[in-house]
Amino acid sequence: MTSLAIAANGLRKSYGDKVVLDGIDLAVPEGTVFSLLGPNGAGKTTAVKILSTLVPADAGDLRVGGHDLAAAAQAVRASIGVTGQFSAVDGLITGEENMLLMADLHHLSRREARRVTAELLERFDLVAAAKKPASTYSGGMKRRLDIAMTLVGAPRIIFLDEPTTGLDPRSRHNMWGIIRELVADGVTVFLTTQYLEEADELADRIAVLNDGRIAAEGTAEELKRLIPGGHVRLRFTNPALYRDATFALGEVTRDDEALSLQIPSDGSQRELRSLLDRLDSLGIEADELTVHTPDLDDVFFALTGGTTLPSQPKESAR
Amino acid sequence: MSTFSLAVRDSRTMLRRNLLHARRYPSLTLNLLLTPVMLLLLFVYIFGDVMSTGIGGTDRSDYIAYIVPGILMMTIGGTVIGAAVSVATDMNEGIIARFRTMAIHRGSVLIGHVVGSVLQCVMSVVLVGAVAVAIGFRSTDATPLEWLAAFGLLVLFSLALTWIAVGMGLASPNAEAAANSAQPLIILPLISSAFIPADTMPGWFQPIAEYQPFTPAIETLRGLLLGTEIGNNGWIAVGWCVGLAVLGYVWSTARFNDESK
Numbered sequence: 376m377t378s379l380a381i382a383a384n385g386l387r388k389s390y391g392d393k394v395v396l397d398g399i400d401l402a403v404p405e406g407t408v409f410s411l412l413g414p415n416g417a418g419k420t421t422a423v424k425i426l427s428t429l430v431p432a433d434a435g436d437l438r439v440g441g442h443d444l445a446a447a448a449q450a451v452r453a454s455i456g457v458t459g460q461f462s463a464v465d466g467l468i469t470g471e472e473n474m475l476l477m478a479d480l481h482h483l484s485r486r487e488a489r490r491v492t493a494e495l496l497e498r499f500d501l502v503a504a505a506k507k508p509a510s511t512y513s514g515g516m517k518r519r520l521d522i523a524m525t526l527v528g529a530p531r532i533i534f535l536d537e538p539t540t541g542l543d544p545r546s547r548h549n550m551w552g553i554i555r556e557l558v559a560d561g562v563t564v565f566l567t568t569q570y571l572e573e574a575d576e577l578a579d580r581i582a583v584l585n586d587g588r589i590a591a592e593g594t595a596e597e598l599k600r601l602i603p604g605g606h607v608r609l610r611f612t613n614p615a616l617y618r619d620a621t622f623a624l625g626e627v628t629r630d631d632e633a634l635s636l637q638i639p640s641d642g643s644q645r646e647l648r649s650l651l652d653r654l655d656s657l658g659i660e661a662d663e664l665t666v667h668t669p670d671l672d673d674v675f676f677a678l679t680g681g682t683t684l685p686s687q688p689k690e691s692a693r
Numbered sequence: 694m695s696t697f698s699l700a701v702r703d704s705r706t707m708l709r710r711n712l713l714h715a716r717r718y719p720s721l722t723l724n725l726l727l728t729p730v731m732l733l734l735l736f737v738y739i740f741g742d743v744m745s746t747g748i749g750g751t752d753r754s755d756y757i758a759y760i761v762p763g764i765l766m767m768t769i770g771g772t773v774i775g776a777a778v779s780v781a782t783d784m785n786e787g788i789i790a791r792f793r794t795m796a797i798h799r800g801s802v803l804i805g806h807v808v809g810s811v812l813q814c815v816m817s818v819v820l821v822g823a824v825a826v827a828i829g830f831r832s833t834d835a836t837p838l839e840w841l842a843a844f845g846l847l848v849l850f851s852l853a854l855t856w857i858a859v860g861m862g863l864a865s866p867n868a869e870a871a872a873n874s875a876q877p878l879i880i881l882p883l884i885s886s887a888f889i890p891a892d893t894m895p896g897w898f899q900p901i902a903e904y905q906p907f908t909p910a911i912e913t914l915r916g917l918l919l920g921t922e923i924g925n926n927g928w929i930a931v932g933w934c935v936g937l938a939v940l941g942y943v944w945s946t947a948r949f950n951d952e953s954k
Contacts, residue, residue, distance in 0.1 A: 427794045453796035463787035467714050479706040480797050508717075524791070 378441070380405045380532050380563035381426060386435035388421055395421045397587035398435075403580075405531075408554070408564040410578035412571065417584045419567040420460055423536045426565065427457045440532050456530030460537045462517045463524070466510030470501050470520050473509055477527035495523040499553070515546035522553060532563045539573060551576055571595075571669075583678055590678040601677055605642050605669050607650060609661035610635040616659065623657045642666045700798040707805025714779065715813060721778065722813055725771040728879060729821050733764045736888060737828060748890060754829055761825045762914040763887025765818050766907055769851050770878040772817045773858035776810035780862030781871035803949055807855050814851035832918040843917040846930065850910050853934040854878055856941025863948035882907045906933035 381403040388396040395418045403409040413419050424430040426439055428448045437444040440454035457463075464473050471492060478488030496502050499519040504512060509520060518538065525533060535554070539547040554577055558564055568574055574581045575595040582592040591601055610633065611617040617634040621627065628637040640646045647666065654661070715722055736744060737757055745756040783789055783806070792802055822830075835843070858875050865871035884898075885891070885907035891899055902908055909929040916923035 429790060429793055449796050452794055455794065457791065457794040459787055459790055461787040461790075463791035465710070465786065465788045467717060468710070472713065476706065476710055479709075480703060480792075480795055482702065528795075 378405055379403060379438070380407075380440060381409070381565060382436075382438045383426070384436040386422070386425065386437060387433045388418075388425060388430070389433060394587050396425070396432075399582075399584070399587070399589050401582065401589075403563060403565060405563050406558070406561045407579040408558055408566060408577050410574035410581045411565070411567045411584055412569070412574050412581055413567070413584035414569060418587045419584055420536055422584070423457070423459070423534050423565070423567055427455055427534050428452055429457075454530060455532045455534060456525035456528060457534045458518075458521050458525045458536065458538060460540065462521055464509045464512075464517055464520050467508065469506050470509050470512070470516075471496065471505040473520060473524055474527060477524045481528040483527075491527055495526055499523045515542055515549070518542060518546070518550065519553075522550075526557075530562070532565070533557060534565045536567050537569065538566065540569065547573075585678060599669055605640055606637045606667050607640045607642075607647065608635055608637050608663075608665045608667055609654075610663040610665075612662045620654075620657075620659045620661070623659065624653075637667075640666070642668050696798070700801060700804075703798040703801035704804040704808065707801045708808045709805075711779070711805050711809035712812070715809065721775050722772065722817065725775050726768065726817055726820060728771050729764050729768040730824055732767070733760065733821070733824065734828070736760055744889070747893070757825070757828060757830050758833075758919055759915075760888060761822075761830045762918060763882055763885065763907075763911045764825065765821060765847065766850065766885075766911050766914065767879060767882035767887060768817050768821045769814045769847065769854055770882055770907070772814045773810055773851070773854045773878055774872060774875040775813065776806060776855050777858040777862035777865070777871040777875035778868045780806055780859050781865045782868045784863060785867060799950070800946065803859060803945055806859055807852070810855040810858070811848060811851045814855070815848065818847055818851075834920055835918050839917045843914055846910065846914055846917070846934075849931065849934045849938075850906075853906070853937035853941065856938050856945060858941075860941045860944035860948065863945055881905055882911070885911060887911055906930070906937060909933060 379402055381401060383399065383401040386396050386399045386401070387394075399422070401409070401411075401422075411419050411422060421430070425432045426437065426444070428444065428451055432444070439451045442450040442454070444451055464470075465476065468476070474492040474495060475488055478491055483491060496505050499522065501516065501520060501523065504516060509517065512520060522535075522538070538554070539550050542550065551573070554564060554566070558577075564577075566574070566577060578595065580593065581595055581598055583590045583598065591598055606628075609620065611620065612634065614634060617636075620636060621629055624636065624638060626639075630636070638650060640650065737753060737760065741753040741756050744760075745751070745753055748756065748759055750756055750759070780803075783802075789802065793799075832840075858878060861874045862871045865874055885902055885905060887907065891902040891908055894902055909926040910933065912921075912926040913923055913930045915921050916926070
């Protein structure tokens, strides 16, 4: 059995009256990717801040890299690297100077500092921009520099707080590649994200955080099985046809405004065929048919009973 | 590595970072020099003759001698506003959060700012001092020891005001607010004995001019450079400096370590 890189038991944190983390347990084995998934305000960033020694917890038995967070914060800091949600680069100096600053703070020798800086700038495709002030970088470049800076000390545990939020699709895929490389080197990655797809791509285990509690935890597959959110959506332009279909299909969710119907489905070929056969036999032809697979919204509807969320906001979006 | 050598090493790294900022963006520092230099030229060339008569001098050069120590202290007050601004700017950057998650000496961030600001104060004083010399300021019969004491006083005063400015920077939500809250540091010399002797001011106002750090510091510097009477002012000035430095240090470190933010 491998040892745990991150272990939290009964982690609690509140700001004033507001309970942000209400006793959560986390266990992340070394060399794995753990993803904390949740909407804005779920407490993801607070969890990262606590585990990376930025903010003290109110309660909980917390160990990172084998060190107790409360008793040996400095030892924890020596074994972690953190890339926060907001860019943690010094915009006033160049990318290269940012890297050398990190090398100095990790007490590397001059030669070592030059070597690590050159290597990481190369790896993160920042050589051309190395001599430019970091404030002139694009969002994706800043993120890459940010992660490159985090890697200067060769940390064994890395916290990435929403590393791809605000990135374009290409940059996002590049970031995923970077994270995979890290894991291939045996680094433990603690990743927060709002995107189920991202957790799905990268994480060995996923915990869904909602309202300060872990609503569900497991592998991506395990989580998806919990979600009954998959459906087929039929849209009509002809109101009469829409009415016919509504009566004929029975158990559906209607949206009279958009003239569209939702039929629960796991999206499998078999279920789709049987649905299409049924539509054919009834002589109903929809103007548009889309297959909707479970996403984070569905996870939350399923795991929280949708009590705190407006009902089906997705369906009003056209 | 021992705690002390870690502190020195990390503080040096942070100082290098701050000096790099100052070198890349010199406009902030140079802007802050504008006020003391302009006031110096205004009071000497425009008001100089009247002011000179007012302090019982014969011509403008007497007033130059009178005003320069105050202008030098004011230069320090102006330069540390830069420290308040750069600390406030820094605190709004993610990089500070990064520093906090690294195994570095905690105080090094602030120490880097403070040492950097004191060095900038010294440079500013040298620049403004050069202007003063260029328009005719001469120190009369200051011994090397007095020169040394004058330098020491300027550094100590810079240190004291810097810690206060750093506290202001940490307490401000952004750079603009920091610049505003640090304004008194350049206003205070206007109501000190920098431009006219405190005992020529209206009676009700004299306590305001006397019981503040600039007046004793200016009187002491004046005495060291020009041989005027220092009296108790030396100790009072040192007392103010030590008091302000300790206050600013305690305030700043408390704000910086306030982790609930």
